[in-house]
Structures are given as structure tokens and as C-alpha cells.
Amino acid sequence: MQTNKTFKNERLTYRLNIVAQQAISANDEIFLKETGCRIRDLRVLRLIDDTPGTTFAEIAKITGFDRSLTSRIIQNLIGSALIERENSSEDARVFLLSTTEKGKQIRQVARRLSDRLEVILTDPLSAQELRALNDILTRLGSWVTSEDYWQALSKETESNFE
Structure with a gap:
């Protein structure tokens, strides 16, 4: 690495x-x-x-x-x-x-x-790496703007502050 x-x-x-x-x-x-x-x-x-x-x-x-x-x-x-x-x-x-x-x-x-x-x-980046990066960013973007992400954050916050 x-x-x-x-x-x-x-x-x-x-x-x-x-x-x-x-x-x-x-x-x-x-x-x-x-x-x-x-x-x-x-x-x-x-x-x-x-x-x-x-x-x-x-x-x-x-x-x-x-x-x-x-x-x-x-x-x-x-x-x-x-x-x-x-x-x-x-x-x-x-x-x-x-x-x-x-x-x-x-x-x-x-x-x-x-x-x-x-x-x-x-x-x-190679063409393959660029496609992979774009795919990953698309998935991360969909995830961080999803209700599931915010629910996961809410659960994490609740469990760490109780």
C-alpha cells in the first residue's frame, strides 16, 4: 500500500x-x-x-x-x-x-x-478505476440521501447516548 x-x-x-x-x-x-x-x-x-x-x-x-x-x-x-x-x-x-x-x-x-x-x-485513474469510482460515488450518494441512512444514524446516536 x-x-x-x-x-x-x-x-x-x-x-x-x-x-x-x-x-x-x-x-x-x-x-x-x-x-x-x-x-x-x-x-x-x-x-x-x-x-x-x-x-x-x-x-x-x-x-x-x-x-x-x-x-x-x-x-x-x-x-x-x-x-x-x-x-x-x-x-x-x-x-x-x-x-x-x-x-x-x-x-x-x-x-x-x-x-x-x-x-x-x-x-x-484507469478507465476501469474511473467507472468503479463513479459507481461507488453514485451508491454512496444514494445511501447518504436515503431514509435508511438517516434511520441508521438515528439508531447509532440513540444507542451511544443512552
């Missing part, structure tokens, strides 16, 4: 977080230069483009960003004419968000850039 000094901790969640944060940090300036947006801004843009008519609350929930960060990102995207908002006909306090043509174009540029950068990120 290889000894790796990259990680100061062997916990899986720590290692996943470090890999993600390092890749995001390394790529963020590239995205800013090529698209005018940071990675988290592009995530919000993509979510709005995928679900036109989505709301601020839905974006905040899906991204996990705090409300003030979500609000700043949305205001920046509106200010850059990448998204637009309109009042809901059902509730005037709610704004429905959608992507502008310019936003759709920026999303496509970001997608092509993301594809190229992901190739660089996964360069040390």
Missing part, C-alpha cells in the same frame, strides 16, 4: 472533502477567467437552467449554501444578466428564477471547460 502524505487523517469523509476542495480551489480561477463566474455561481446557474421557475429557497436547499451566500450568488447572476426573476403568480413574495440566453451560453462554456478539467483530475 502506498504511503501518502496528502492526507493528515485517514477518515473517508475527510479525504473526500480534501480532494473536492483541492480540485475546486485549483479550478475556480480558471472558471472565473473563462466564464466570469466562480464554480459555486456556475452550480447555481446550472440548477436554475435545469429547473426553470425554481425559487431561492429551493436553490438554497439543493446547494446547501447558507441563505446569505445563496442570495449574493443569485444577485450576482442577475446583475450579470445570466438569470432573471419574475414574481410568482401564486405568491408575489416568491421569485421564480430562469436562465437568460447569455446564461445558457455561459453554462455551455462552463460544461466544456469542466469536461476538460475533469479529464486532468482523473488522469491517474
Whole structure:
């Protein structure tokens, strides 16, 4: 087994977080230069483009960003004419968000850039290892968002604090 000094901790969640944060940090300036947006801004843009008519609350929930960060990102995207908002006909306090043509174009540029950068990120992996990693991450993602996972956590918490 290889000894790796990259990680100061062997916990899986720590290692996943470090890999993600390092890749995001390394790529963020590239995205800013090529698209005018940071990675988290592009995530919000993509979510709005995928679900036109989505709301601020839905974006905040899906991204996990705090409300003030979500609000700043949305205001920046509106200010850059990448998204637009309109009042809901059902509730005037709610704004429905959608992507502008310019936003759709920026999303496509970001997608092509993301594809190229992901190739660089996964360069040390064989095609078989990359497929396995994607399969494993899909299964873990399904698991941590499942009711069974939350029930298992609840049982673990209850048994350790009784």
C-alpha cells in the first residue's frame, strides 16, 4: 500500500472533502477567467437552467449554501444578466428564477471547460478505476440521501447516548 502524505487523517469523509476542495480551489480561477463566474455561481446557474421557475429557497436547499451566500450568488447572476426573476403568480413574495440566453451560453462554456478539467483530475485513474469510482460515488450518494441512512444514524446516536 502506498504511503501518502496528502492526507493528515485517514477518515473517508475527510479525504473526500480534501480532494473536492483541492480540485475546486485549483479550478475556480480558471472558471472565473473563462466564464466570469466562480464554480459555486456556475452550480447555481446550472440548477436554475435545469429547473426553470425554481425559487431561492429551493436553490438554497439543493446547494446547501447558507441563505446569505445563496442570495449574493443569485444577485450576482442577475446583475450579470445570466438569470432573471419574475414574481410568482401564486405568491408575489416568491421569485421564480430562469436562465437568460447569455446564461445558457455561459453554462455551455462552463460544461466544456469542466469536461476538460475533469479529464486532468482523473488522469491517474484507469478507465476501469474511473467507472468503479463513479459507481461507488453514485451508491454512496444514494445511501447518504436515503431514509435508511438517516434511520441508521438515528439508531447509532440513540444507542451511544443512552
